[in-house]
Amino acid sequence: MITIIIATIAFLLALYLVFLLLEIRHLTRQLHFISDKETNAELTSASKIKLIRELLDENNHLIRKNKQFYREQIAKDKSLHELLTNLTHDLKTPLTVASGYTQLLLRTESPENPEIVGKIASSLTSIKQYLDYLMTYNLIQEKNISLNLERINLSSLLRESLVLYYEAFSEHKLVPNFQFLSEDKFVIADTVVLQRIFQNILGNIINHGEDFVKIVMISDKKQLTLTFSNGLRTAIDNPELLLQRFKTNEPSRTNKSTGLGLNIIQELCQLIHAELSLTVTDDEFSVTFILNLN
Numbered sequence: 001m002i003t004i005i006i007a008t009i010a011f012l013l014a015l016y017l018v019f020l021l022l023e024i025r026h027l028t029r030q031l032h033f034i035s036d037k038e039t040n041a042e043l044t045s046a047s048k049i050k051l052i053r054e055l056l057d058e059n060n061h062l063i064r065k066n067k068q069f070y071r072e073q074i075a076k077d078k079s080l081h082e083l084l085t086n087l088t089h090d091l092k093t094p095l096t097v098a099s100g101y102t103q104l105l106l107r108t109e110s111p112e113n114p115e116i117v118g119k120i121a122s123s124l125t126s127i128k129q130y131l132d133y134l135m136t137y138n139l140i141q142e143k144n145i146s147l148n149l150e151r152i153n154l155s156s157l158l159r160e161s162l163v164l165y166y167e168a169f170s171e172h173k174l175v176p177n178f179q180f181l182s183e184d185k186f187v188i189a190d191t192v193v194l195q196r197i198f199q200n201i202l203g204n205i206i207n208h209g210e211d212f213v214k215i216v217m218i219s220d221k222k223q224l225t226l227t228f229s230n231g232l233r234t235a236i237d238n239p240e241l242l243l244q245r246f247k248t249n250e251p252s253r254t255n256k257s258t259g260l261g262l263n264i265i266q267e268l269c270q271l272i273h274a275e276l277s278l279t280v281t282d283d284e285f286s287v288t289f290i291l292n293l294n
Helices: 002-036 050-107 114-145 154-171 191-208 261-271
Strands: 149-153 175-179 186-190 209-219 223-232 275-280 284-292
Touching: 002 050, 050 114, 114 191, 114 261, 149 154, 149 191, 154 175, 154 186, 154 191, 154 209, 186 191, 186 284, 191 209, 191 223, 191 261, 191 284, 261 275, 261 284
Parallel strands: 175 209
Antiparallel strands: 149 186, 209 223, 223 284, 275 284
8 A cells, every 4th residue: 555655656746747847948939039039028938837937937937037137238339329429529620620720730831840840741641540540330220230232343442442442552652563353243242331342441451551552453263352462661570360359560659550550440241241361471461352253
C-alpha cells in the first residue's frame, strides 16, 4: 500500500515537473521572439501556478520598463540630432562670412599684421573642418535610421565632386591624374552618403597629400572599384590604426587633426555596404572602396 502511495506521489511530482519544464520552455520561446522582433507583445501563460504567474509578472514588468527606456532614448537621440543640425547650420553662416573677410585681407597688397591674419584664416579653416566632421557624424546617425536608396550615376557624381576640388588641387600643387571608364556606371546607394564619402576622401588628400592625386575606376559585371591615391608628405608608421576613431599618424595634436577623417569614411561606406581598404607605401597612400553594381 505504501509503495503504491509513494509511486503515485512520484508520478504526480514527475507530471508537475514536466508541466513546469514545458511552461518554462514556452516562456523562453516567447522571450526570444520579443527580444529579436520589434513588437509590443508581452509574455502570456494559461498556467495558474503561483510561481509561474510571479515569474510572468516580473518579466512583463521588466519588458515594459525596457520599452519605455527605449522610447525615451529614441526621443533623446532625435532631440540631440535636431540640436546638432541646427547648431552646425547656425555656426556655418558666421564662419563662412569670417573666412571670406580674412581671405580678402590676405589678398590685399599690404595687409596689417599678415602673420596674425594668416593664423586667423588657418584657425577658421580648422573650425570649418571640425564642423564638417560634426555634420557628417550627425548624418551617419540619421542614415543609420533611414537610407534613401536610389539608382545613382556614380561616374557623374564623382565628376561633380572633383570640379569642386580642382582649384584646391592647384593651390596645393597636386597634379591630377584621373582614369575613368568610358561609360557611366550606376549603383544603388544613398546620394548624400556617396557625396560625403567623396568629400572626405578628397579633403583628406588636400590636407595630407603631396605631389599628385590619382583616381582610378575599374569594374566588372558585378562590382565597381574606385582607388584614390596621393603622394605622402610624411611616412605613415602604423597604417593599420588609421581607420580607428581618433587615431592619426601624428603623436601629438599640434597638427590639429581629430583622427576622425578615415574612420568617418569607413562608417559611411558601411552604411551603403561598400568595402573599404587602405594601401600604404613609403611615398604613396591609397584608399580603395568597392561597390556592387545594380
